[in-house]
Structures are given as structure tokens and as C-alpha cells.
Amino acid sequence: MDMNRVKQIVSSPADIPVYYNGVSVWIDGYDEEKQTATVHLRDGRLHERRDVPVSELTEERE
Helix, strand or coil, rough: HHHHHHHHHHHHCCCCCECCCEEEEEEEECCCCCCCEEEEECCCCCCCCCCEEEEHEEECCC
């Protein structure tokens, strides 16, 4: 995925499925300079946030 798509997903009112290593995640925010996104698992574990490379996010389950 690229940074422009991450921005579109974050600003979209739609529920767009995003995956990190095959696991469904929510994108909480992003850092354009570092090319990372802050994500948490969709299973509700909000406390388990992590910064991941945008390039490792996908819209399809791997």
C-alpha cells in the first residue's frame, strides 16, 4: 500500500478492510515522513497499537 491510499482510508467514512501480515487491522493514524501507519487489531485490543511500514499494509488477506 502507499501513503496516498492510507490517507484515503483514514479519511473515508466507509469500513475498508486493511491487513497487516494477514491480520485485520484499523489504521489510527500515519506519519508521512517515516512512511509508517499506527494500527491496532480489529478484535478490539486498542492497547496493542503499533507503528508499521505503510508498504506492509494490504487491502486483501495474504
